[in-house]
Amino acid sequence: xxxxxxxxxxxxxxxxxxxxxxxxxxxxxxxxxxxxxxxxxxxxxxxxxxxxxxxxxxxxxxxxxxxxxxxxxxxxxxxxxxxxxxxxxxxxxxxxxxxxxxxxxxxxxxxxxxxxxxxxxxxxxxxxxxxxxxxxxxxxxxxxxxxxxxxxxxxxxxxxxxxxxxxxxxxxxxxxxxxxxxxxxxxxxxxxxxxxxxxxxxxxxxxxxxxxxxxxxxxxxxxxxxxxxxxxxxxxxxxxxxxxxxxxxxxxxxxxxxxxxxxxxxxxxxxxxxxxxxxxxxxxxxxxxxxxxxxxxxxxxxxxxxxxxxxxxxxxxxxxxxxxxxxxxxxxxxxxxxxx
Numbered sequence: 001x002x003x004x005x006x007x008x009x010x011x012x013x014x015x016x017x018x019x020x021x022x023x024x025x026x027x028x029x030x031x032x033x034x035x036x037x038x039x040x041x042x043x044x045x046x047x048x049x050x051x052x053x054x055x056x057x058x059x060x061x062x063x064x065x066x067x068x069x070x071x072x073x074x075x076x077x078x079x080x081x082x083x084x085x086x087x088x089x090x091x092x093x094x095x096x097x098x099x100x101x102x103x104x105x106x107x108x109x110x111x112x113x114x115x116x117x118x119x120x121x122x123x124x125x126x127x128x129x130x131x132x133x134x135x136x137x138x139x140x141x142x143x144x145x146x147x148x149x150x151x152x153x154x155x156x157x158x159x160x161x162x163x164x165x166x167x168x169x170x171x172x173x174x175x176x177x178x179x180x181x182x183x184x185x186x187x188x189x190x191x192x193x194x195x196x197x198x199x200x201x202x203x204x205x206x207x208x209x210x211x212x213x214x215x216x217x218x219x220x221x222x223x224x225x226x227x228x229x230x231x232x233x234x235x236x237x238x239x240x241x242x243x244x245x246x247x248x249x250x251x252x253x254x255x256x257x258x259x260x261x262x263x264x265x266x267x268x269x270x271x272x273x274x275x276x277x278x279x280x281x282x283x284x285x286x287x288x289x290x291x292x293x294x295x296x297x298x299x300x301x302x303x304x305x306x307x308x309x310x311x312x313x314x315x316x317x318x319x320x321x322x323x324x325x326x327x328x329x330x331x332x333x334x335x336x337x338x339x340x
Contacts, residue, residue, distance in 0.1 A: 003033045003034065003035070004031055004033075004034045004035070004086060005034065005035045005037065005083065005084045006027060006034050006035070006036050006037065006084065006086045006088070007037045007038070007039060007079070007082070007084045007087045007100075008020070008023075008024055008036070008037070008087075008088050009039045009040075009087060009088065009096045009100055010038065010040050010090045010091050010096070011040070011041055011093055011096045011099075012093070014043075014044065014047060014267070015263065015264050015266075015267040015289065016090070016091070017040060017044045017047045017048060018161060018264070018268060018270075018271050019137035019141060019159055019267065019289075020090050020141050020159075021048075021051060021159045021160055021271065022142060022156050022157050022158065022159055022160075023138075023145060024038070024051070025053055025160070026142060026150050026152075026153060027145065027148075027150065028053040029153070029156065030148070030150045035055045036054055036055050036056075037055060037056045037057070037058060037082065037084070038054055038056075038057050038058065039059075039079070039099060040057065040058070040059055041059065041060065041062040042062065044059070045057050045059040046164075046246040047161055047245070047249070047268070048161070049162075049164075050161065050162030050163055050164065051160070051161055051162055052162065058075065058079065060072050060075050076099070076102050076103075079102070079103050080102070080103060080104045082103075084103050084105040085105065085106070085107065086105060086107040086148070087100045087103050088109040088110070088144065088145065089108075089109070089110040089111070090141050090144065092113050092130065094117075094119050094120075096110065097110055097119050097120045098123060100123055100124065101124075107125065107126060108123060108125050108126065109124060109126040109144065109147055109148070110124035110128075111127075111130050111144060112124075112127050112128070113130045115129070128143075128146070128147070135287045135291070136288060136291040137288050137289060138157060138292050139291075140288075142157075158271075159267065159270065159271040160271050160272075161249070161271040161272060162272075163246070163250045163272065164247075165250075167246060167247050167250040168250060168253075168254070170247060170250070171247060171251040171253070172254055174239060174247075174251055175213065175239075175254050176213070176237075178211045178212065178213035178237055178255075179211050179255055179256035180210055180211060180212045180213070180255065180256055180257045180259065181212075181213055181214075181239075181252060181255045181258045181259070181260075182198065182202075182212055182213070182214045182215070182260070183215045183216065183258065183259070183261075183263065184198055184214055184225055184226065184229060184260075185216040185217045185221075185222035185225050185226070186217070186260075186262060186263035187217065187263065187314075188314045189314060189315045189316070190306070190313065190315055190323070191262050191281070191282050191323070192323065193261055193279050193323050193326060194324055197327070198229060198328075199229065199232050199233065200328035201259075201328040201332055202214075202233070202236060204328060204329065205332060208336070213238065213239055214226060214229060214236060214237065214239070215239045215242075215248075216241055217241065217263075218241040218242070218243050222241070226238050226241070239251070249268050252269050252272065252274065253272050255269065255274055256274070256339075257274065257275040257335070257338065258270075258274055258276050258277070259277045259279070259331070259335065260276075260278060260279065261279045261280070261285075262278060262279075262280055262282065262289045262290070266278050267289075275297075275339070276293070276297050277297060277298070277331065277334060277338055278290065278297060279298075279299055279301075279323065279331065281300070281301030281304055281323040281325070281326065282322065282323070283307045286300055286304065296334070296338060299330060299331060299334055301322040301323055301324075301325045302320075302322055302325040303322070305318045305320050305322065306318045
């Protein structure tokens with residue numbers, strides 16, 4: 001088999017990069033002599049940097065809603081010099097389609113999200129319509145590879161990432177003697193478990209001497225949630241938001257368990273073999289992310305009502321907030337079973 005150079009493109013979110021790893025491993029398995037490269041946004045790079053079957057990670061700056069092709073011209077020219085034999089765009093957005101085309105590769109595989117999307121039709125010469133793909137992220141990315149005669153492998157369906165072992169001592173110092181991380185925020189408020197319920201869960205866990213520590217994302221809104229939780233009870237242990245993603249992943253790697261809504265840190269923990277308990281409620285989360293977790297690693301809320309007109313708001317607009325139907329006692333009971 002020819003020693004091919006293959007480029008995988010992904011311009012989505014943190015969790016999407018994690019869920020892409022089984023598909024990447026399948027590429028490497030089916031093209032064992034290939035050189036596998038990945039192109040992502042700068043903020044995604046630390047997630048894939050220590051994945052053993054990726055030969056090189058390319059990263060570029062990204063401003064959502066802006067396609068700064070001229071600023072990225074040196075990177076584009078360097079990508080073209082690689083003479084990639086194949087490119088697959090797992091993101092299925094305009095940015096990924098255009099960069100796939102600009103690599104100059106003869107084989108460019110991607111997703112057609114909308115039948116009338118001319119950019120995708122022009123940029124890809126191997127196409128799969130989104131409606132033909134499964135909803136689950138992992139299954140979706142693997143199924144996308146069918147035009148390359150790559151089939152699912154039951155032994156390769158679990159995401160796997162690594163971490164920077166040089167940061168272990170710093171990570172352990174930050175984590176202290178705490179072993180259970182509760183990540184209370186997501187990029188979309190509608191995916192978050194209410195703070196009042198986190199507080200109730202904290203009291204139940206503390207009464208049984210579980211050592212909890214709380215974290216959040218780095219945005220101003222997410223940091224404010226952590227501060228507000230601390231005001232409820234000054235004894236609650238928190239980790240100040242860590243902007244260095246490599247360090248944060250190293251911190252997670254040293255925990256015993258991660259409890260969180262549908263967000264990157266939950267998926268990082270799972271991909272490193274850490275025990276996880278995911279809280280899922282939003283229709284999209286249940287359909288796309290929760291299906292990748294075993295029953296013992298997730299709790300799903302009552303049926304989400306925010307579909308159709310309300311589905312695309314970042315803040316829940318429903319008078320029946322699905323995440324609020326997940327009870328602290330339910331989380332605590334499932335958590336104690338997980339920790340046995």
